[in-house]
Structures are given as C-alpha cells and as structure tokens.
Amino acid sequence: MYETSVMASAEANVTHSQEAAGSGGIVASGLVKEYQGAIKAVNGIDLEVRPGEIFGLLGPNGSGKTTTVEMLVTLLPPTSGQASVAGHDVIAEPGEVRMRIGVALQEVALDPLMSAWDHMRLQCTLHGLDGKEAKARARDLIARVDLLEAADRRTRTYSGGMRRRLDLALALVHRPEVLFLDEPTTGLDPHSRAAIWEEVRRLAKQEDVAIFLTTQYLEEADELADRVAIVDHGHIVAQGSPRELKERIGDRSIIVKPGAADAPEATRVLSAFGDTRGSADGVVRCRLAHDGADLASVVRALDSAGIDVHSLDVHAPTLDDVFFAETGRTLRAEDEAMTADGGATSAGSSAPSAESHSARVGEGPPR
Amino acid sequence: MSAVAVPTPGALPRRRPARLAQFRDLAMRAIRSTARGGDALILPIVFPLIILAINVKALHAILGVPGFPTKNVTSFAIALTFLQGALFSGIACASRMAADIESGFIKRIALAPVSMLTVLDARLAGVALAGAVEAVFFIAAARVGGAHVAAGVGGVIALIALSILFNMAFAGVGILLAVRTRSGEAVQSLFPIFFVFVMLSSALMPLSLIDVTWFRDVAEANPATYMLDAVRSLFIGDGDLGELALGAGVAAAVLLLTSALSLKGMRRMVVTP
Numbered sequence: 001m002y003e004t005s006v007m008a009s010a011e012a013n014v015t016h017s018q019e020a021a022g023s024g025g026i027v028a029s030g031l032v033k034e035y036q037g038a039i040k041a042v043n044g045i046d047l048e049v050r051p052g053e054i055f056g057l058l059g060p061n062g063s064g065k066t067t068t069v070e071m072l073v074t075l076l077p078p079t080s081g082q083a084s085v086a087g088h089d090v091i092a093e094p095g096e097v098r099m100r101i102g103v104a105l106q107e108v109a110l111d112p113l114m115s116a117w118d119h120m121r122l123q124c125t126l127h128g129l130d131g132k133e134a135k136a137r138a139r140d141l142i143a144r145v146d147l148l149e150a151a152d153r154r155t156r157t158y159s160g161g162m163r164r165r166l167d168l169a170l171a172l173v174h175r176p177e178v179l180f181l182d183e184p185t186t187g188l189d190p191h192s193r194a195a196i197w198e199e200v201r202r203l204a205k206q207e208d209v210a211i212f213l214t215t216q217y218l219e220e221a222d223e224l225a226d227r228v229a230i231v232d233h234g235h236i237v238a239q240g241s242p243r244e245l246k247e248r249i250g251d252r253s254i255i256v257k258p259g260a261a262d263a264p265e266a267t268r269v270l271s272a273f274g275d276t277r278g279s280a281d282g283v284v285r286c287r288l289a290h291d292g293a294d295l296a297s298v299v300r301a302l303d304s305a306g307i308d309v310h311s312l313d314v315h316a317p318t319l320d321d322v323f324f325a326e327t328g329r330t331l332r333a334e335d336e337a338m339t340a341d342g343g344a345t346s347a348g349s350s351a352p353s354a355e356s357h358s359a360r361v362g363e364g365p366p367r
Numbered sequence: 368m369s370a371v372a373v374p375t376p377g378a379l380p381r382r383r384p385a386r387l388a389q390f391r392d393l394a395m396r397a398i399r400s401t402a403r404g405g406d407a408l409i410l411p412i413v414f415p416l417i418i419l420a421i422n423v424k425a426l427h428a429i430l431g432v433p434g435f436p437t438k439n440v441t442s443f444a445i446a447l448t449f450l451q452g453a454l455f456s457g458i459a460c461a462s463r464m465a466a467d468i469e470s471g472f473i474k475r476i477a478l479a480p481v482s483m484l485t486v487l488d489a490r491l492a493g494v495a496l497a498g499a500v501e502a503v504f505f506i507a508a509a510r511v512g513g514a515h516v517a518a519g520v521g522g523v524i525a526l527i528a529l530s531i532l533f534n535m536a537f538a539g540v541g542i543l544l545a546v547r548t549r550s551g552e553a554v555q556s557l558f559p560i561f562f563v564f565v566m567l568s569s570a571l572m573p574l575s576l577i578d579v580t581w582f583r584d585v586a587e588a589n590p591a592t593y594m595l596d597a598v599r600s601l602f603i604g605d606g607d608l609g610e611l612a613l614g615a616g617v618a619a620a621v622l623l624l625t626s627a628l629s630l631k632g633m634r635r636m637v638v639t640p
Contacts, residue, residue, distance in 0.1 A: 075636070099383075107471045125392040126392070127384060
C-alpha cells in the first residue's frame with residue numbers, strides 16, 4: 001500500500017518540481033552526504049518545495065534533517081546529488097542562492113554584546129541594504145516580532161523565545177524567496193511557538209515564500225506544513241500532505257478495555273468493524289475500516305453482545321502512526337532512546353515544553 | 368506578532384552588497400566588542416605596563432654591563448611591552464573569533480553574500496585599532512620613564528605602525544588556531560606558549576650579551592627577537608631601517624602566512640562561490 005502511495009506521490013511531485021525549479025522553490029534530487037567511515041547522514045533525498053508552500057521535514061534526532069538543511073543552504077557540500085534553491089544550483093552558484101534565502105539554524109547564534117538593532121543593522125548591510133531602506137526594514141521586522149521594547153537591550157538578556165523571534169526577523173531582512181527554519185520552535189513556550197507559527201503561515205500565504213522547516217514535533221508538522229516528508233536514517237520514508245499520509249494508514253482506531261473474561265468476545269465483535277487485535281494486557285485495539293463504521297455502531301454492538309467495557313478510547317491517526325507504519329518505531333520511542341543513550345538530544349527534547357508533551361504523550365500506534 | 372504590511376518578495380532588488388560597507392560594519396562590530404569586552408583593552412595596556420615597571424627595576428644593574436646599548440633601561444625594556452600588548456590583544460581577538468565559530472555566529476555571517484576575506488580583514492581591523500591605542504599609551508609611559516623616541520615624529524608613527532602589525536600578527540596565529548580547532552580553549556592555551564616564546568628572545572638581554580650558547584641560538588632563531596629589535600631601533604638608535612624592516616617583515620610574513628591559511632579554513636566552512 002505504501003509503495004503505491006509513494007509512487008503516486010512521486011508522480012505528483014514531477015509537476016511540483018517543474019514549478020519549484022522555475023521559480024523561488026527548492027528541488028533536490030538524490031542528495032547524499034557521506035562522512036568518513038562511509039557514514040551516510042543523508043542517503044538519497046528527493047524533494048520539491050513550491051513558492052508559498054510550507055514543507056516540513058519530520059524525523060527523530062540524527063535522522064539527517066539538519067544535514068539536509070545545511071546542504072540546501074550551501075553550508076555543506078553534498079557528496080552526490082543535485083539541488084536547486086530559488087532557481088540556482090547550490091554547488092555552482094552558492095552566492096546567488098545565499099542572496100535569495102533566509103536561514104534560521106537550530107542553534108540561535110546571536111552576539112550577546114549586541115542589541116537587536118545592532119544585529120539588524122549588520123544583517124542589513126551584509127545583504128546590501130543601507131541607509132533609510134535598512135532602517136525602515138529593521139523597524140518593520142522588529143515590530144513584527146514584537147521586540148520593539150527590548151530592541152535596545154543586549155541579546156544576552158533575552159529569553160529563548162525572544163532570541164528565536166529575533167533570529168527569524170534576521171532571516172527575513174532581505175525578503176528571501178525561500179526560508180529555511182531548522183527546528184524553529186525547539187524549547188519554546190506555547191505562546192512563542194504560536195507566534196512563530198503565525199508568522200510562518202503569513203510569510204507563505206501573503207508573501208509567497210517557500211518555507212522549508214525541519215521539526216521533531218508531530219504537532220508542528222501536522223498543523224503547520226502543507227506537505228510533510230518523514231525522514232529516517234537519512235532517507236525519506238513517506239511524503240505528502242499530513243492528511244494524505246494519515247489516510248494512508250487507515251481511519252480512527254478504537255481502544256477498548258473490557259472485563260477480563262470478555263476480551264475474546266470483544267475481539268470478535270470489533271473485528272466486524274476493522275482490523276482488530278487483542279493484547280496481553282487485555283486491551284483490544286481496532287483500526288476502523290475506511291468505509292465508515294461510526295463510534296455509535298461500535299458501542300451498540302459491544303452493548304448488544306453484553307460486553308462489560310471498562311474504558312473506550314478513540315485514537316485518530318497521527319504522523320507518529322505513519323512513522324511507525326514505515327519504520328516499525330515511533331518518534332517518541334526514538335527520542336526516549338536517544339535520551340537514555342545520552343545521545344545528541346536537542347534542547348527541545350529535554351525542555352519541559354508543552355508541545356513536546358502534546359506531541360509525544362499518549363497511546364502508541366495501534367497494531 | 369503584530370501584522371505589518373510588507374511588499375512581496377522580490378520587491379527588494381537582488382544586488383551584490385557593497386564590500387566596503389560590509390567591511391565597515393563588521394569592523395565596527397569587532398571594535399565595539401573590543402571596547403565592550405572591557406578586559407580587551409585593560410589587559411593589553413595595564414598588564415604590560417606593570418611588567419615594564421618591574422623590569423625597569425630589575426634590569427637596572429644591567430646598565431653597567433659593557434656593551435649595553437643605552438643608559439636608560441626603559442628605552443630597552445619598552446620593546447617587550449609592545450610585544451606583550453600585542454600578545455594580549457591578539458589572543459583576545461582570536462578568542463572572539465573562536466567564540467563566533469563555536470556559537471555559530473560565523474555561519475550567520477557566512478550565509479550572507481559576504482567574502483570570507485572581508486570577514487577576516489574586519490576582524491583584524493579591530494585588533495589593529497587596539498594596537499594603535501596601545502602604542503600611544505606605551506610611548507607615553509616610555510616618556511615618563513625617561514625614554515625618548517630617538518627617531519622623532521617619524522619614529523612615533525613607525526612605532527604605532529609596528530604595534531598595529533604586531534597585534535595583527537599575533538591575532539593571525541590565534542585566528543588560524545581558532546579556525547583549525549574551532550575551540551576557544553585551544554586559543555586560550557596559546558597564551559602561555561606565546562609568553563614563553565616571547566621570553567626566549569632578546570626580551571631581557573641584547574643578543575650580543577647573551578653568554579649561554581643554546582639560549583643565544585634560540586633567541587637568534589626566534590622571530591620575536593627581530594620584532595623587539597625593530598622597536599628598540601626607534602628608542603635607542605635613530606631608526607635603523609635595516610632592523611626596522613626586518614622586524615616589520617617578520618611580523619608581516621607571519622600575518623600573511625596565517626591569514627592565507629585562516630582564509631582557506633574559513634572558506635571550507637561554507638561552499639565557496
């Protein structure tokens with residue numbers, strides 16, 4: 001099922017690529033980054049992003065997201081493959097690419113001794129804006145990210161959210177055609193995250209900017225991205241709109257905990273509504289078939305069969321379910337494994353942020 | 368975030384930024400960080416002057432040694448002050464470069480259409496200005512100690528130029544290490560090495576009066592000796608052009624070599640155009 005879907009997606013992407021290649025989008029084909037010891041951080045990535053589109057690259061830590069970004073923004077030469085950003089080749093014309101892209105990298109690099117104004121002035125000059133034009137642009141952007149009151153202060157006094165917002169404003173100084181955001185909301189509080197999301201949406205819809213964002217947050221990819229590519233071990237395992245991806249793995253699931261003696265009967269009853277499996281803990285999971293069994297029918301059937309139901313939960317498919325279907329692992333488990341190994345966990349994975357809770361806590365995917 | 372009406376992308380002309388304007392703002396950042404850092408100017412001026420005061424006292428007896436080239440010990444000891452000032456400034460400058468690399472700020476700069484040569488030159492401009500300021504203080508201190516620039520106004524200008532060049536040379540070595548190791552700690556570790564390196568020269572005794580053979584051989588091979596002699600030629604002699612050229616040449620060679628290697632390393636941080 002997934003192979004067919006990926007092929008269909010690939011066909012659709014041919015038209016995307018023509019559109020993306022001709023204007024301010026991104027087209028990457030067979031991108032590979034191999035390090036010494038034949039370690040492939042990125043292993044043949046193909047993707048297209050059109051102007052005005054928000055494209056999310058979703059994957060666990062170490063899956064190759066940042067390496068992909070660094071190749072596309074000309075910071076890292078690919079080992080093989082091709083990529084064109086804003087109509088220019090990243091290897092042959094990196095200078096042209098840099099004039100047309102805005103980049104907010106995962107690590108927010110600000111000079112602690114400089115104020116927001118100082119940063120804006122420097123960024124404007126580096127991108128060829130000077131005089132009144134630079135002043136007006138700096139003021140517009142600082143106002144847009146709500147930093148006017150703090151703009152005279154040195155950035156060492158800024159909170160994480162303020163730093164991220166300034167970083168985003170700096171990336172927009174020269175009105176880029178393509179904006180790269182590498183984990184833009186990692187470690188942010190819900191308010192700051194919402195502010196970033198709002199601005200990203202506005203940039204795509206009102207200014208027609210092609211936006212490429214990487215994230216490890218399911219909710220962020222689901223809510224923000226028009227299309228999502230799920231990446232694992234350096235290659236894309238699924239690509240499409242969040243809705244398409246979730247539809248590929250079926251409809252909602254129902255998770256029933258019957259009385260101990262009723263589990264076999266509950267499994268039998270639920271199997272009429274879709275793929276049903278019982279588990280050792282007595283919980284019965286049923287992935288509802290596409291042709292639309294509704295919750296009321298399920299409840300009536302269980303009641304008619306005289307099954308004692310202790311709890312019943314409805315589970316809508318998530319992108320984590322898609323990741324699980326493709327890789328046999330969940331993003332949550334990946335993150336926990338990284339933490340347990342003392343691996344390269346990001347600030348976000350350790351930060352007690354609301355988004356990490358909402359994206360990661362809950363039932364694992366139904367089997 | 369508040370909504371602000373902005374033109375569509377592409378409304379700004381895609382023009383190549385002016386290299387001079389980029390240099391100006393990057394250099395201003397380097398200068399401001401020197402001034403705001405506080406220690407960056409205090410250490411290179413105050414500490415060498417304290418050492419000068421100690422050395423003047425300690426070296427007083429050397430005035431009686433036959434062949435010692437001056438009757439004023441400050442005229443001799445002040446040369447080391449210039450080198451120590453340059454050493455402090457150079458390491459501080461390189462540390463700030465390492466901090467930019469470690470924090471990723473260098474990537475922010477590199478992602479703009481800016482030449483790495485401009486970035487390096489601007490960084491060196493900051494340390495050059497520090498060198499000029501240091502020279503003014505050191506010349507004034509030498510005068511208080513009874514030493515005069517024998518070569519006159521031209522000598523003062525030459526001393527300022529030497530101080531700038533020495534600062535940039537030491538900074539060049541530090542920046543090279545920063546680019547290669549991408550570590551502020553590695554750059555800081557240069558300080559004691561440089562300190563010993565400077566002392567294994569004619570810092571406290573003219574080359575001709577060093578009795579210990581191995582020490583004289585090391586001092587003779589040490590570029591610091593020629594940098595010291597260039598400064599001394601302006602206080603003690605009347606501006607021996609040979610010594611001046613040799614000292615300046617050694618510093619310039621170090622600067623050029625380390626800059627070329629640093630530039631290569633910095634360009635490797637991004638795909639070069």
